[in-house]
Amino acid sequence: xxSDEYEYALLRHRVIPDLDNLETYRKHGGFQAFEKAVxxxxxxxxxxxxxxxxxxxxxGAGFPTGLKWSxxxxxxxxxxxxxxxDESEPGTFKDREIMESNPYQFLEGVAICAYAIQAQExxxxxxxxxxxxxxxxxxxxxxxxxxxxxxERLFGTEYALHIYxxxxxxxxxxxxxxxxLESLEGKISQPRLRPPFPATFGLYGKPTVVNNxxxxxxxxxxxxxxxxxxxxxxxxKSPGAKIFSVSGCVVHPGNYELPLxxxxxxxxxxxxxxxxxxxxxxxxxxxxxxxxxxxANDQALDTPMDYESVPAVGGQLGSASIIVIDDSVxxxxxxxxxxxxxxxxxxxxxxxxxxxxxxxxxLAERIHQGDAKPEDVQLLNTVASQMKxxxxxxxxxxxxxxxxxxxxxxxEDFDLAAK
Amino acid sequence: xxxxxxxxMLAEKYAQEIQVILDKYPAEHRQSAVMPLLYLAQRDKxxxxxxxxxxxxxxxGITSTEVASIVGFYSLYYxxxxxxxxxxxxxxxxxALRGADxxxxxxxxxxxxxxxxxxxxxxxCVDAVMCLAAxxxxxxxQVQSGAGLEYHENQTVESAMALIEQLRADxxxxxxxxxRGRDSHA
Numbered sequence: 001x002x003s004d005e006y007e008y009a010l011l012r013h014r015v016i017p018d019l020d021n022l023e024t025y026r027k028h029g030g031f032q033a034f035e036k037a038v039x040x041x042x043x044x045x046x047x048x049x050x051x052x053x054x055x056x057x058x059x060g061a062g063f064p065t066g067l068k069w070s071x072x073x074x075x076x077x078x079x080x081x082x083x084x085x086d087e088s089e090p091g092t093f094k095d096r097e098i099m100e101s102n103p104y105q106f107l108e109g110v111a112i113c114a115y116a117i118q119a120q121e122x123x124x125x126x127x128x129x130x131x132x133x134x135x136x137x138x139x140x141x142x143x144x145x146x147x148x149x150x151x152e153r154l155f156g157t158e159y160a161l162h163i164y165x166x167x168x169x170x171x172x173x174x175x176x177x178x179x180x181l182e183s184l185e186g187k188i189s190q191p192r193l194r195p196p197f198p199a200t201f202g203l204y205g206k207p208t209v210v211n212n213x214x215x216x217x218x219x220x221x222x223x224x225x226x227x228x229x230x231x232x233x234x235x236x237k238s239p240g241a242k243i244f245s246v247s248g249c250v251v252h253p254g255n256y257e258l259p260l261x262x263x264x265x266x267x268x269x270x271x272x273x274x275x276x277x278x279x280x281x282x283x284x285x286x287x288x289x290x291x292x293x294x295x296a297n298d299q300a301l302d303t304p305m306d307y308e309s310v311p312a313v314g315g316q317l318g319s320a321s322i323i324v325i326d327d328s329v330x331x332x333x334x335x336x337x338x339x340x341x342x343x344x345x346x347x348x349x350x351x352x353x354x355x356x357x358x359x360x361x362x363l364a365e366r367i368h369q370g371d372a373k374p375e376d377v378q379l380l381n382t383v384a385s386q387m388k389x390x391x392x393x394x395x396x397x398x399x400x401x402x403x404x405x406x407x408x409x410x411x412e413d414f415d416l417a418a419k
Numbered sequence: 420x421x422x423x424x425x426x427x428m429l430a431e432k433y434a435q436e437i438q439v440i441l442d443k444y445p446a447e448h449r450q451s452a453v454m455p456l457l458y459l460a461q462r463d464k465x466x467x468x469x470x471x472x473x474x475x476x477x478x479x480g481i482t483s484t485e486v487a488s489i490v491g492f493y494s495l496y497y498x499x500x501x502x503x504x505x506x507x508x509x510x511x512x513x514x515a516l517r518g519a520d521x522x523x524x525x526x527x528x529x530x531x532x533x534x535x536x537x538x539x540x541x542x543x544c545v546d547a548v549m550c551l552a553a554x555x556x557x558x559x560x561q562v563q564s565g566a567g568l569e570y571h572e573n574q575t576v577e578s579a580m581a582l583i584e585q586l587r588a589d590x591x592x593x594x595x596x597x598x599r600g601r602d603s604h605a
Contacts, residue, residue, distance in 0.1 A: 090511040090550040121445075128495040129551050129561055131568040164443045169454055170494035172549065186450035186479070188492040204448050245554065247513040253555035289512060289550075323513050323554075337512035341549055 009233070009241050010217050011257045013101035020136075022143045025104040031149055033223035034111045039155050046116040046223070053222045053230045054239040059084055059175075059212030060287065060318040060394075062238075062307040065219075071199035072117045073207045080203040081114045081122035082184065082210045086168055086175040088127055090341060091288035091321030094243040094255050095213035099126075099133050102217070103140050109216030110163055111150070112223060117209055120160050125180050128169040137165050172345035176393045177210040179347065190349040191393040212319075214243055234260035238306035242320050246272045249279065249326035261309075265301040268324055279326035283410070286310055287318025289338045290398035292405035293331065314405065331406045331413040336361075336368035342399035353396030356387040360403060367416070374416045381407050429474050433459055437478065449479050453489055457496055462565050465505070466497040494548070495563070502537040502544030504586050505563040506579075510547040513554035522558035523547055525576045530583070542590055543583055562586070 013019040016028055025031070037046055051066025072079055083106070087095040098106050114122045126134045141163050144150045152160045166184055168174045174183045178192035181203050202208020218240060222230050231239045238260040244267055247253045251273030258267065264284060268274065275281050284300065285291040294300050294315040303313050310317040325334065343361040348354045363380040366372040384400035391397045407414050430437060436459060444451040453475060460471040472486040479486075490496040508523045527534055527545055537544040553559045556572035560579070571582060 087552045088550055091513050091554055092550075093552045093554055096552050127552070128493070129568060129570075132570075135567075166443070166451070167454065167458065168493070169457070169489075169496055170548075171492065183454070184451060185448065186453040186481075186489070188488055204445065247554035247557075248516045253517075255555070321554075323516075325516070329516065334512060337515055341511055344549055 006233075006241075006259065008257055009221050010098060010105075010214065010243055011102065011255065012105065019102050020100070020104070020140070022104060022140070022147060029224060030104055030220075031108055033220040034108050034115070034149065035155050037112050037115050037223055038157055038159050043116050043118055046112065049227060050116070050219065050222060052227045054237070055215065055218055055222065055230070056238065056240075056307060057212055058214035058218070058242065058319065060089070060290075062317065065211065065215055068199065068211070069113065069116055069209055071197070072209060073200045076200065076207050078121065078206055079117045079119040080206055080208040081110060081117065081119045082177075082180065082203060082208055083110050083122065083124040083213055083216055084175060084177065084180060084210055085124050085126040085130065085213045086180060087130075087213070088172040088175050089288035089290060089319055089321055090338070091247050091285065091323045092245050092319050093247075094245045094319070094321075096130065096133065097243075097255050098213055098217050099130070099137060103137060104144075105220055106213055106217045107137070107140060107144065107163065109219040111161060112219050113209060113211060113216055114161050114163075115159060117207070118159075119209075120162065122161065122163045123184060123203070124163065124165045125174070125184055126165060126167055127174070128167050131167060134165045134167050141165070171347070172341075173347040173393075173395055176395060179393070180210060181208065188347075190347045191395075193392070235304065235306045235308075237308055242305070244305065245319075245321045246324065247321070248285075248324040249275055249281075249329070250324045251276050260306045261304040263302050263304055264296075264322070267305065267322065268301070272324070275324070275326050279328055281324060282327045282329060283325040283331070284315070285323040285325070285402065286320065287316045287398075288321035288323065289341055290394070290401060291316055291318060291321075291323075292401040293325075293334075293409060294405075295409050296325075314409075316401075330368075331410040332364070332368045335403050335406050336364040338402050339364045339399070342395065346395060346399075350390075350392035350396065352387045352390040353392065353399070356383055356391075356396065357399055359383050360399070364403070367414070372416060377407060377414045377416060429456070429460055429471065430478065441478075450481055450485075453479055453481070453486060454493070457486070457489065461496060464500065465503065465563075465565055466500050468498070503542045503564060503590060504544070504583075506543060506545045506560050506583075507548040507551075507563060508534075508545065508560040509549070509551040509553065509557065511550040511554075513550075514557035514559065517554075517557040519558045522574065522576065522579075526579050529576060529580055540587070542587055 018024045047069045055065040056062045110122050171189045173179045174189040176191045179189045183189035198208040234240045242260045244256045256271045281296040284294040284296050300313045303309050339361040343357040346353045346357045384403045440452050440455045456475045460467045473483045476483045476486045510519045558574045559572040562569045
């Protein structure tokens with residue numbers, strides 16, 4: 001439950017029933033922000049507003065959203081918006097809840113972003129497993145069209161916008177923004193060499209904004225309620241609220257929307273009900289399977305979850321997918337699991353990731369099954385460190401985080417001689 | 420599969436749906452339609468064959484090899500027949516922390532198969548898959564069939580077996596009314 005003073009900004013369906021109905025959404029102020037933007041604001045003013053709000057990308061990188069929009073090249077046309085709804089990081093399940101239950105706020109965010117960069121076409125790229133959600137989004141888009149919120153000459157202006165859904169087909173890599181664009185172009189989903197970035201060379205080689213679902217869902221309220229309201233939530237450098245997806249060894253796993261800067265302790269023990277079966281908390285992965293393992297001591301538990309503070313205890317906030325690990329879990333088992341994932345999902349384009357995840361997985365399997373020699377741990381660490389800084393995208397780069405921090409910070413689990 | 424099914428062109432069978440798909444993308448970038456067209460081709464029989472790929476290539480003005488590369492790369496497309504209902508259990512780390520590995524083993528044991536295999540009646544295939552974005556509701560799985568895809572969360576082996584009996588009954592009913600295995604709400 002949210003604390004008394006906190007009011008839902010994203011998961012508003014939890015207090016407003018039937019928010020996935022267009023009439024209900026409009027009754028609660030829905031699409032007034034989009035109308036205000038199109039009829040009273042210049043695109044540049046809108047970009048400045050989102051910049052001033054301090055909103056940062058909620059998909060993992062935490063990049064300032066307004067700045068990303070401002071990079072769009074106005075010498076090259078047309079422009080595109082692509083919403084990244086490929087949510088596939090183990091531990092992440094927030095965008096799904098938004099799209100299922102508060103879909104219009106998300107679609108309004110897409111629309112406002114499109115107006116800000118003067119795109120007339122926007123695509124929502126959903127992971128293939130979200131097939132039923134895509135079907136419902138198509139219905140919502142049709143309802144918007146029927147209500148004059150999409151299509152030609154919006155609100156009596158010259159501005160026109162169309163939104164389409166596009167389904168992926170089971171590839172984690174498609175969540176990487178340039179791999180997503182390749183997939184949307186009908187190719188195999190592999191990341192592009194950058195630069196150029198999507199802001200100049202995106203979908204079909206045209207300037208494109210790629211934003212996460214949760215990021216875009218923040219935008220309507222920033223426009224409707226203003227920058228000061230948004231900045232009154234969260235911290236100075238990480239303003240706003242965040243949906244924390246809590247999974248693993250907790251009593252109440254689920255999504256919790258809280259201000260950025262809430263401590264791990266508050267989230268895990270107050271909101272998620274703590275650790276079941278009298279176990280003790282051992283480690284935290286704050287950014288899903290891609291994160292380093294934070295030793296869950298008092299200092300870590302009292303750390304505010306924002307983009308600056310989590311790195312100070314040796315982690316990343318990422319998409320805020322908080323996987324809680326208790327003292328019954330052997331870290332050798334854990335990295336064997338994450339490496340099976342990364343090996344399976346490596347797209348094969350760059351050698352360090354394709355080969356590195358393969359060899360790391362085999363070593364981790366051996367270590368987990370007890371067939372390894374003590375020097376295999378060192379070998380695993382060496383393979384991981386050789387990948388660092390050499391992969392084409394974040395998949396490879398972050399596949400080593402749990403491995404290297406696990407070996408470094410949970411030495412007793414890897415002391416094979418003692419096992 | 421009957422002969423008529425294998426030789427019916429997608430363009431005849433789904434003319435209108437194909438047009439709706441193509442209209443989503445700029446005319447000069449119709450290759451973007453390859454993924455939705457593959458889903459369409461896969462709808463009836465849960466896999467795509469060489470003829471489907473050749474036809475999609477022709478519609479889009481690309482080569483069959485390019486279409487085949489998409490089928491090979493993405494895990495939700497199949498180029499071989501599978502069980503009619505494909506039960507995919509997420510066993511990634513967060514789900515495994517909530518008992519997903521044990522759930523998969525027990526479910527397979529009840530069905531008398533190994534993960535990745537299909538039951539003797541050819542209806543049910545059970546497999547482990549990567550993250551399905553439902554980590555808080557494990558054990559969970561999705562059922563992929565010609566009708567699309569459906570999540571089942573907070574499962575027990577008993578609830579999963581009850582669902583499987585339901586799927587088998589549905590399949591028997593459809594066969595008896597001569598729908599040749601096509602789901603009524605497809």
